[in-house]
Amino acid sequence: MTPSPDDHEVAAAVAEEAGRLLVDVRAEHADLEGSALKDLGDREAHERIVALLGQARPEDAVLSEEGADDLRRLQASRVWIVDPLDGTREFSERPRDDWAVHVALWQEGRLVAGAVALPARGVVHRMDRPQPLPPRPEGPVRLAVSRSRPPAFVVDLAERLGAELVAMGSAGVKAMAVIDGTVDAYVHAGGQYEWDSAAPVAVAIGHGLAPTRLDGSPLEYNRENPWLPDLVLARAEVDDEVRGALAGLA
Ligand SMILES: Nc1ncnc2c1ncn2[C@@H]1O[C@H](COP(=O)(O)O)[C@@H](OP(=O)(O)O)[C@H]1O
Numbered sequence: 003m004t005p006s007p008d009d010h011e012v013a014a015a016v017a018e019e020a021g022r023l024l025v026d027v028r029a030e031h032a033d034l035e036g037s038a039l040k041d042l043g044d045r046e047a048h049e050r051i052v053a054l055l056g057q058a059r060p061e062d063a064v065l066s067e068e069g070a071d072d073l074r075r076l077q078a079s080r081v082w083i084v085d086p087l088d089g090t091r092e093f094s095e096r097p098r099d100d101w102a103v104h105v106a107l108w109q110e111g112r113l114v115a116g117a118v119a120l121p122a123r124g125v126v127h128r129m130d131r132p133q134p135l136p137p138r139p140e141g142p143v144r145l146a147v148s149r150s151r152p153p154a155f156v157v158d159l160a161e162r163l164g165a166e167l168v169a170m171g172s173a174g175v176k177a178m179a180v181i182d183g184t185v186d187a188y189v190h191a192g193g194q195y196e197w198d199s200a201a202p203v204a205v206a207i208g209h210g211l212a213p214t215r216l217d218g219s220p221l222e223y224n225r226e227n228p229w230l231p232d233l234v235l236a237r238a239e240v241d242d243e244v245r246g247a248l249a250g251l252a
């Protein structure tokens with residue numbers, strides 16, 4: 003079965019609609035904060051995504067951060083890998099806008115569609131609609147890094163590269179910061195799951211980037227254990243330089 007062009011439309015529409023729901027949840031529940039707001043957002047976005055995918059693609063399996071893992075996905079040829087709310091912490095810190103909705107489609111071994119919605123910015127990035135990356139400004143390499151738990155080794159990497167660290171929440175926001183030219187690379191290690199990177203990686207591939215694991219091996223999805231703890235995603239001009247510095251740290 004070949005991926006349908008409509009799969010891109012489904013990915014984008016589902017990410018966008020779940021994003022709108024999250025914007026409303028945040029506005030309508032002004033009394034909620036912290037974990038109560040995070041839990042409500044996670045749950046509502048998950049339920050909406052599962053319902054929308056159930057209508058649009060009833061035959062397909064779903065792997066969602068918020069859903070109980072159904073291992074029938076391991077026999078399925080098509081699996082939607084979704085993170086209903088990435089950057090949950092930032093979502094709960096009004097008015098931060100660094101949180102995202104991830105919707106990707108894995109089919110027979112590879113990512114074939116994907117969208118990352120940045121609902122508080124009114125933007126949806128799509129695998130099938132690459133935008134040219136803005137020119138890279140002169141100056142040090144800019145590395146996106148977690149604002150709440152920056153991996154120690156990224157600090158070492160930045161030192162080695164003479165790079166500037168740019169802190170922000172959400173794996174999707176950091177990957178999309180490479181796409182929109184805010185930073186040059188996103189390097190992560192120490193922990194993540196397939197849903198944190200699937201849609202961002204699909205969008206990056208659609209933009210001609212070549213993200214991999216830190217050791218250069220392929221990022222593989224729909225495995226029994228969805229733990230996928232590291233990645234490097236860099237714009238072409240700095241890709242070799244970043245990988246060279248990583249090799250030097252190993
Ligand atoms: N060490 C770790 N172990 C597990 N998940 C991690 C992780 N570091 C980051 N993540 C996940 O990756 C996403 C981006 O994190 P960060 O903003 O710190 O870069 C978050 O997803 P969620 O917000 O969906 O939980 C976070 O939970």
Ligand SMILES: [Mg+2]
Nearest residue numbers: 085088089198
């Ligand atoms: Mg996440």
